[in-house]
Amino acid sequence: MERNFSVELLLNNLPGMVYRCKPDANWTMEYMSSWVKELTGYSADDLLGNTHRSYAELIKPEDRDHVAYAVQKSIDAGKPFQVTYRIIDLHGQLRWVWEQGQAVYDEHQKVVALEGFIADITKQKKSEIALERMATLDALTGLPNRAFLHGHLQTLLDGMQHNGPVTVMFIDLDQFKQVNDTMGHDAGDRLLGLVALRLQRVMRPDDMVARLGGDEFVITAACKRGAESASAIAQNILSSLRQPFVIEGREIFISASIGICMAPQDGKTKDALFKNADIAMYRAKEAGRNRCCFYRMEMSETANVRRALEDALHRALERNEFVLHYQPRVNLTTMQCTGMEALIRWNHPELGQIPPLQFIPIAEECGLIDAIGLWVLQEACSQTQRLINRLGIPLRVSVNISARQLTSVDLVKQVQQVLDETGLPGDLLELELTESMLIEDMAASAAILSALKVLGVKLAVDDFGTGYCGLAYLQRFPLDGLKLDRSFVTENAKDKQTLNVIKAFIDLAHALDLSVVAEGVETHEVQEILRNFCCDEGQGYLFAKPLPCHELEGMLASFSHITF
Numbered sequence: 001m002e003r004n005f006s007v008e009l010l011l012n013n014l015p016g017m018v019y020r021c022k023p024d025a026n027w028t029m030e031y032m033s034s035w036v037k038e039l040t041g042y043s044a045d046d047l048l049g050n051t052h053r054s055y056a057e058l059i060k061p062e063d064r065d066h067v068a069y070a071v072q073k074s075i076d077a078g079k080p081f082q083v084t085y086r087i088i089d090l091h092g093q094l095r096w097v098w099e100q101g102q103a104v105y106d107e108h109q110k111v112v113a114l115e116g117f118i119a120d121i122t123k124q125k126k127s128e129i130a131l132e133r134m135a136t137l138d139a140l141t142g143l144p145n146r147a148f149l150h151g152h153l154q155t156l157l158d159g160m161q162h163n164g165p166v167t168v169m170f171i172d173l174d175q176f177k178q179v180n181d182t183m184g185h186d187a188g189d190r191l192l193g194l195v196a197l198r199l200q201r202v203m204r205p206d207d208m209v210a211r212l213g214g215d216e217f218v219i220t221a222a223c224k225r226g227a228e229s230a231s232a233i234a235q236n237i238l239s240s241l242r243q244p245f246v247i248e249g250r251e252i253f254i255s256a257s258i259g260i261c262m263a264p265q266d267g268k269t270k271d272a273l274f275k276n277a278d279i280a281m282y283r284a285k286e287a288g289r290n291r292c293c294f295y296r297m298e299m300s301e302t303a304n305v306r307r308a309l310e311d312a313l314h315r316a317l318e319r320n321e322f323v324l325h326y327q328p329r330v331n332l333t334t335m336q337c338t339g340m341e342a343l344i345r346w347n348h349p350e351l352g353q354i355p356p357l358q359f360i361p362i363a364e365e366c367g368l369i370d371a372i373g374l375w376v377l378q379e380a381c382s383q384t385q386r387l388i389n390r391l392g393i394p395l396r397v398s399v400n401i402s403a404r405q406l407t408s409v410d411l412v413k414q415v416q417q418v419l420d421e422t423g424l425p426g427d428l429l430e431l432e433l434t435e436s437m438l439i440e441d442m443a444a445s446a447a448i449l450s451a452l453k454v455l456g457v458k459l460a461v462d463d464f465g466t467g468y469c470g471l472a473y474l475q476r477f478p479l480d481g482l483k484l485d486r487s488f489v490t491e492n493a494k495d496k497q498t499l500n501v502i503k504a505f506i507d508l509a510h511a512l513d514l515s516v517v518a519e520g521v522e523t524h525e526v527q528e529i530l531r532n533f534c535c536d537e538g539q540g541y542l543f544a545k546p547l548p549c550h551e552l553e554g555m556l557a558s559f560s561h562i563t564f
């Protein structure tokens, strides 16, 4: 009696609960030390024999299978078990517990009971989780990082049967590089922090907003109503990001491209979902940015082709696969060749010649356009200077500049260096810029164009008439000319209204002291119309298609006065 009493005292003073229960489905308790109150909030009387509740009911439903499995495995192996799981106490609080137990056998090796010890490890577990969280947080934005996101998405996928479809969204900011380049990296970091806050505000607490790195964010959400809910979330994100951000007293406008992928239909694994959401995001970019795009299976095929082109593009420069063709420009009054436009061609070893409109956008997106653009500048200027030397006449070469090149602070330096190295006078180089790139950041474009003008370089707006066409921007930039887009000239020149528009454009340009080159002149009839409208120059198949440099040289040399 004396001995039993001291054992009981000892058990009740242990920092945890000692128990003995039946090996039934509810683990019906037969004995619980008094620590049960501390651990669960219930008294032993509430739980013994399942009077009010069974202990098993306190275990968090998601953890029950895992506990049952550990117990069964230990019985099968005849060894003690140790298991960590969560219970919900009398007050609804979640507690982490650690349990060690073992089966008790009768003389026939039948399990008659389970005995063990359960300790509350909530404090240790919380600090462990906090530490884990610190290792899985993105230091810049405080959002979960890639590692955390992977674990979280796996949990969502595991619970998909109960909780419904899961959505993964890839969000890429459209003008982030520009902010970094023009305002510096600190401002870029601040912007990412503010974007993170806005994304969190749009989402519900159960959804996850994570940052992958750079300007890429990922959202995971359980979307009970499938694509409909996902689309509503994406629209909310787009409109929240459309509001200006204020950094260093400046209002910054950005937008985002969002790729959406739904599990299970678009992929059942993390990797497949990430890949497909990324593919859809690229599609949103290609479709004009500032929008969302749902993944469709056909996109993977296109993405594979694109990836193969991107890989080949990385090697194309060093393998000398690019070449420039030149299309002559003709003075429509004297009919003399004044110069030519340099147009890049890519001779892919297996796919043959790939048109610029197919690979320039890829080069822009993967950052290769700077290197390719520099090569075009060098090649065009040195070949033109060589032609001038051989033919003894001045020729002006036009080079297309891509939107990304215009945002690079290196552009002016590069142009100066190329002119110095090749000896081409600045006024014999014309840079062609598009309307859309000029108006994207008017102040920055104006500064770069002014610096280029100091080098004597001519500046022209390409594809004029296809986009914004505001008088304000024409006056704001130090431009020399406009290139009338060939869609006006080639297809519609017979339509009376289009003719009026062409005439109006030419008159407008002349009023602003800008010269006009009409692209896409294919017939004598159009040539005559343009001459009557006092268009300065023409370019098109009527005079010549874009030609390799030696063919252009042969053609120009065969005309005594180089007249067309």
Ligand SMILES: Nc1nc2c(ncn2[C@@H]2O[C@@H]3COP(=O)(O)O[C@H]4[C@@H](O)[C@H](n5cnc6c(=O)[nH]c(N)nc65)O[C@@H]4COP(=O)(O)O[C@H]3[C@H]2O)c(=O)[nH]1
Pocket: 327, 342, 343, 344, 355, 356, 357, 360, 373, 376, 400, 401, 402, 432, 462, 463, 486, 490, 519, 520, 521, 522, 539, 540, 541, 542, 546
């Ligand atoms: N139907 C018709 N077409 C005509 C006629 N005359 C010329 N073309 C075509 O019109 C395009 C004129 O070039 P773009 O508007 O600057 O448009 C260029 C330019 O935006 C871009 N591109 C070409 N080379 C470069 C480059 O070196 N750098 C950059 N950034 N873009 C380039 O690719 C675009 C397409 O170039 P291409 O395929 O060479 O196509 C060229 C040319 O071959 C004609 O009479 N009728």
